[in-house]
Structure formats: structure tokens, C-alpha cells
Amino acid sequence: MSFGSVLRRGVLAGVCAGLAAAVVIWLVVEPVIRRALAVEDARSLHGGQSAPLALHAHGDGEPLVSRAAQVVGGAVTSVLVAVAVGVIFAVVFARLRDRLPERGDFGRSMVLAAVAFSAVSLLPALKIPSNPPAVGDPATVGRRTMLYAVVLLLGVAIALVVPIVDRWVAGRGTTAPTRWALDTVAVVVLVALVLVLVPGSPDTVPADVPAALLWDFRLASLAQLAVMWLTLGLVFGLLMERAAAPRRAAEDVAQGGPSASVSA
Structure with missing residues (x-):
């Protein structure tokens, strides 16, 4: 299979993953955001600091961008980001295909999606969790972004280092159960x-933000990312398996295997 063919499948899988994530945004994330905006509105009525003026209000209090337009824009952005992720996913898969565990391309795709989700989504979410609109100081955006990027890069580094250690241990004749145990210890x-040494978010949660709202938003945001990676792994793996099926059938025919009997 050519690299271009793998890349096209990555783009298609990315589109499906983005659409799935957009559905989660609409059904799961958006209701929580509306609850957070209600907290902001109540805060502004009592003289507190309101939402960012560029999006929330202008002059007479009317929003510059309607909430519906923001939701649509978020869905489109989700698809575009997922397509870019799908392209990167396809490139990494093509580069590391023979090094990934599992025998079939579907299993390899799911393993890569699970590793990617853990490294670039789950670990940053544990250390620098996302916050709803009612939480966060605009003055700390730069620091929060830097910390998130650092954790993300460290997660990618862990995902690259552990397989290298695993191959080194395997080369020394270590049994598979021992290798898996060492890999698990290394990851932990x-x-x-990372969780201990990297500083946490500089923001504090305001007293008027309910704990349930905070955790609902964080879980919803993580669910959106999980659905994106799961859909990407599933669709890409299925597309790769479908593309490989004719080749396997031809090999079976050439070898006089089961497919030859079926074809006959």
C-alpha cells in the first residue's frame, strides 16, 4: 500500500473522528458550558467580572457572537483539528507499523490510538485539567498554555522512551511477562x-463555581477527546484492514489456502 493511500485513510478517519467529537460537544459539553455561562451572568449582575467581552457582550450587553454560532464554530474546528490529527496519525502509523504490537492493522491502529490518547490527552488533562468559562484568569493564559504544552511533550516523550527500553530489555533475553512488568513500572x-515535578495550573476556582460543574466540564471535555481518539483508531483500523483484505486473499489463493477453496 502506498503512503498516499495510507494518508487518505488518515484524512477520512479524521473526518469521522471530528464529527463524532462534534456530536459529543453538542450533546455533552455544551450543556455544561451553558451552566458555566449562567454562573458568569449571575456574577456580572452582582458586579463581578463577566466573561471575555470579545465574545460575551458589547455595549448594550448583546453578544458579539451568538452562542449558536460559537457551537457551530466549535464543531467545525473540531473536524478540522481531527483531520490534522488524522494526517499525523497516518504518518506515525506508516512509520511505526512494524513496531506496533498486535498482528493486524486494526489492532495496531487501536494500540496507537490508545497510546496517543494517553500521551497527548489524558496525561495533560490529569495535570492541567480544563476549566469551564467561569473559571480562569485571562492574565494566566500564557502560563497555562506553556504548562499544558510541556506536559503534552513529556507525554509524547514517555510514549517514545518506553518502547525503546522494551526493545533493549527484549534484546537481553528477558521473558515477555518480565518485560511487560518492567514496561508498566517505567510508565508509572x-x-x-511528571505529575509531581511539573507545576500545576496557576488558576484558583472561584467560590461561586460549584464543584459538580467543574468536574462535569472536565469529564465532558475528556470524553470528547476520548471519543475522537477511539473513532480515529476504529475507522482507520477498519479502512486499513479492508485495504489489506484483497492482498491476503491473493496470498491465500497463491498458497492454495482457504480462500482458494472459497473462490473455487
Whole structure:
């Protein structure tokens, strides 16, 4: 299979993943955001600081961008981001295909999606969790972004280092159960170091933000990312398996295997 063919499948899988994430935004994330905006509105009525003026209000209090337009824009952005992720996913898959565990392309795709979700979504969410609109100081945006990027890069580094260690251990004749145990210990230790050593978010949660709202938003945001990676792995894996099916059938025919009997 050509690299261009793999890349096209990555784009198609990315579109499906983005649409799935957009559905989660609409059904799960958006209701929580509306609850957070209600907290902001109540805060502004009592003389507190309201939402960012560029999006929330202008002059007479009318929104510059309607909430419906923001939801549509978020859905479109979700698809575009997922397509870009799908392209990167396809490139990484093509580069590491023979090094990924599992025998079929579907299993390899799911393994890569699980590793990517853990490294670039789950770990940053644990250390620098996302906050609803009612939480966050605009003055700390730069620091929060930097910390999130650092954790993300460290997660990618862990995902790259552990397989290297695994191959080194395997080359020394270590049995598979021992290797898996060492890999697990390495992941736990490295993740713990990231969680302990990297500073946390500089923002504090205002007293008027309910704890349930905060955690609902964080879980909803993480669910959106999980659905995106799951859909990407599933669709890409299925597309790759479908593309490989004719080749496997031809090999079976050439070898006089089961497919030859069926074809006859």
C-alpha cells in the first residue's frame, strides 16, 4: 500500500473522528458550558467580572457572537483539528507499523490510538485539567498554555522512551511477562514524575463555581477527546484492514489456502 493511500485513510478517519467529537460537544459539553455561562451572568449582575467581552457582550450587553454560532464554530474546528490529527496519525502509523504490537492493522491502529490518547490527552488533562468559562484568569493564559504544552511533550516523550527500553530489555533475553512488568513500572514512574515535578495550573476556582460543574466540564471535555481518539483508531483500523483484505486473499489463493477453496 502506498503512503498516499495510507494518508487518505488518515484524512477520512479524521473526518469521522471530528464529527463524532462534534456530536459529543453538542450533546455533552455544551450543556455544561451553558451552566458555566449562567454562573458568569449571575456574577456580572452582582458586579463581578463577566466573561471575555470579545465574545460575551458589547455595549448594550448583546453578544458579539451568538452562542449558536460559537457551537457551530466549535464543531467545525473540531473536524478540522481531527483531520490534522488524522494526517499525523497516518504518518506515525506508516512509520511505526512494524513496531506496533498486535498482528493486524486494526489492532495496531487501536494500540496507537490508545497510546496517543494517553500521551497527548489524558496525561495533560490529569495535570492541567480544563476549566469551564467561569473559571480562569485571562492574565494566566500564557502560563497555562506553556504548562499544558510541556506536559503534552513529556507525554509524547514517555510514549517514545518506553518502547525503546522494551526493545533493549527484549534484546537481553528477558521473558515477555518480565518485560511487560518492567514496561508498566517505567510508565508509572515516569508519569508520577511528571505529575509531581511539573507545576500545576496557576488558576484558583472561584467560590461561586460549584464543584459538580467543574468536574462535569472536565469529564465532558475528556470524553470528547476520548471519543475522537477511539473513532480515529476504529475507522482507520477498519479502512486499513479492508485495504489489506484483497492482498491476503491473493496470498491465500497463491498458497492454495482457504480462500482458494472459497473462490473455487
